[in-house]
Amino acid sequence: MANEQLSALIDATNTAVQGTKDELTKLDQAIGDGDHGLNMARGFAAIEEDRDKILSKPLGAALQAAGMTLVMKVGGASGPLYGSLLMAMGKAAPEGAPDRKVLADMLGAGVEAVKKRGKSDRGAKTMLDVLIPVHDALADGADIAKIRQVADDAAEATIPMVATKGRASYLGERSAGHLDPGAASSRLLIQTVCDVIEG
Amino acid sequence: MSQSLPTVGLVIVSHSSDVARGTAEMARQMVGDEVTIVHCGGDPDGGLGTDVSKIVEAIDQAWSEAGVAILVDLGGAETNSEMALEMQPAERQDRIRILNAPVVEGAVMAAAEAAGGSSLSAVQATAEELMGQP
Numbered sequence: 001m002a003n004e005q006l007s008a009l010i011d012a013t014n015t016a017v018q019g020t021k022d023e024l025t026k027l028d029q030a031i032g033d034g035d036h037g038l039n040m041a042r043g044f045a046a047i048e049e050d051r052d053k054i055l056s057k058p059l060g061a062a063l064q065a066a067g068m069t070l071v072m073k074v075g076g077a078s079g080p081l082y083g084s085l086l087m088a089m090g091k092a093a094p095e096g097a098p099d100r101k102v103l104a105d106m107l108g109a110g111v112e113a114v115k116k117r118g119k120s121d122r123g124a125k126t127m128l129d130v131l132i133p134v135h136d137a138l139a140d141g142a143d144i145a146k147i148r149q150v151a152d153d154a155a156e157a158t159i160p161m162v163a164t165k166g167r168a169s170y171l172g173e174r175s176a177g178h179l180d181p182g183a184a185s186s187r188l189l190i191q192t193v194c195d196v197i198e199g
Numbered sequence: 200m201s202q203s204l205p206t207v208g209l210v211i212v213s214h215s216s217d218v219a220r221g222t223a224e225m226a227r228q229m230v231g232d233e234v235t236i237v238h239c240g241g242d243p244d245g246g247l248g249t250d251v252s253k254i255v256e257a258i259d260q261a262w263s264e265a266g267v268a269i270l271v272d273l274g275g276a277e278t279n280s281e282m283a284l285e286m287q288p289a290e291r292q293d294r295i296r297i298l299n300a301p302v303v304e305g306a307v308m309a310a311a312e313a314a315g316g317s318s319l320s321a322v323q324a325t326a327e328e329l330m331g332q333p
Contacts, residue, residue, distance in 0.1 A: 033214075033273070035248060042244065071282055072252050075242025077275035079251065080282040117278065167274050 003055060006062060008196045010051050016192040017044040017185070024188075027181040031168040036181040039076040046073035059098070063090030077166065078182065080117055081127065088113035104139040111135050118165060125163035125175060127182035130154045134190050144194050155179065155187035207313040207322045208235040208261030210269045211306050212254055212276045214247045216240035222270070222303050226310035233314040236306075237261040249276045254283035258295060266294035266319035268309050268326070272302045294319060300326040 017024075017040045025037030046069050047054065054062045054069075067086030070079050092109035094102050111131050115121055122132045130151055137150040156179070163175040166182070209226065213219040219240030226236050237257040242248025254269075261267050269284070271277045277297060284295050296319060298305055305326040312325040 033247075035242075035246075038246070039242070039248065042242075072250075073243055075244070075246070075248035075250055075275075075279075077278040079275075080278045083282075117281070 005196060006059065007051070007055055009193065010047055010054065010066075012192050012196050013189060014044040014048040016188055017041055020185075020188055024181050024185055027179055027184055030178045031163065031171055031175045032181055033076075033167050035076050036078060036185065039074045039078050040082075040185055043070040043074040043079060043082070046070075058093075058095065060090045060093030060095075063087070063093060065090075077118075078185070081114055081182070082185075084113040084117040085110040085131070100138070100141070104135065107131070107135045107138060120165040123161070124165040125158050125161035125168060125180045125183070126165050127180075127186040129158050129161070129180065130183045130186035130190065134186075144198060148191060148194050151187045151190040155183045158183040204316050205263045205265040206234050206316055207265045207309075207319050208263040208267045209237070209306060209309055209313065210254070210257045210261045210267055210280075211236065211238040211240075211302065212249055212257070212269060212280050213238075213240040213272045213302055214249060214276060215272075216245075218272065218302070222306045225303065226306040229307055230310045230314040234310050235261050235263060236310060249279040251279045251282050251286070254280055255286055258283060258287060262291070264294075265313075266296070268313070268319060268322050269295065269297045270300065270302045270306045270309065270326070271297060296323050298323055298326045300329050304329050 021037035021041040024040060025034055028034050028036035047066050050069050054065045057065060064087045067083040071083035089106040089110040092106040114128060120126055120128055122128055133150050133154045134147060137147050158180040160176055162173055163169045168175040211219045211222045219238035223236045223238035237260045239253040239257045243250045258267055269280050271280050280297050287295060309322050309326040312322045
């Protein structure tokens, strides 16, 4: 991943998150505490602010720095969760540009970190319900169109799920019938990364 | 019980700075200055939420050789406190516990136990009894 691609990723993810802030908040008001849009917007704006510092580093350190920014600035559980994802991906990053296999390994390391941080796994109606199938598809050699499809299907598949982790789990059965906000933000970020890769 | 022995410090973490402050006040009413009680609440912009850097600072302020017990309210407060715990020096980490107890009642029970000079494990056990059998 070239530095200019990382620069484009910073801009694109921030723009996407700011543009989806109200939608994420609305989803979170239904089954959470209604702060997901605001928290994500604050976190990605902070990454944008730190862009020069982040871009001065090699890929691995840059991802770790961006992750730390999310941890320190978000103010909700999504900070440590997305922050741990990026930090673990950064730790698994190679010196040079990652090929597809290495990228899959990096995402795999990130997913493991999110599982550990959230003490969760697939099926609990969380961001992991998008990230795990996307990682599996990437590792299986899926093309970008397929990865988009997997992310979209996986996010939609959280709608009937009953939450067993996070604030939504307090609602029990009543959490069914709503798209999970974390799954929605993960889909958004995956789609945005696909956009940047396609150029 | 010697006066010179350090007592366990407490950190109260709530999404609301008002709840955190009020909880610390209630606990202090029980124990006065015998126990260091530090509170933090609110996201980095002052809204509802929790802030890792504030929690890191609070742990520093509450630090005692006897350890620090952290009381949290909801989901993100726990995740952010775990993150703050892991950012502490390695030699401190096993002397910091996030208690599985309701924040207000847990803080009052933990403060009362800590004031008696109890160990971190005893403070934790007393607060967590509120959750039923562990």
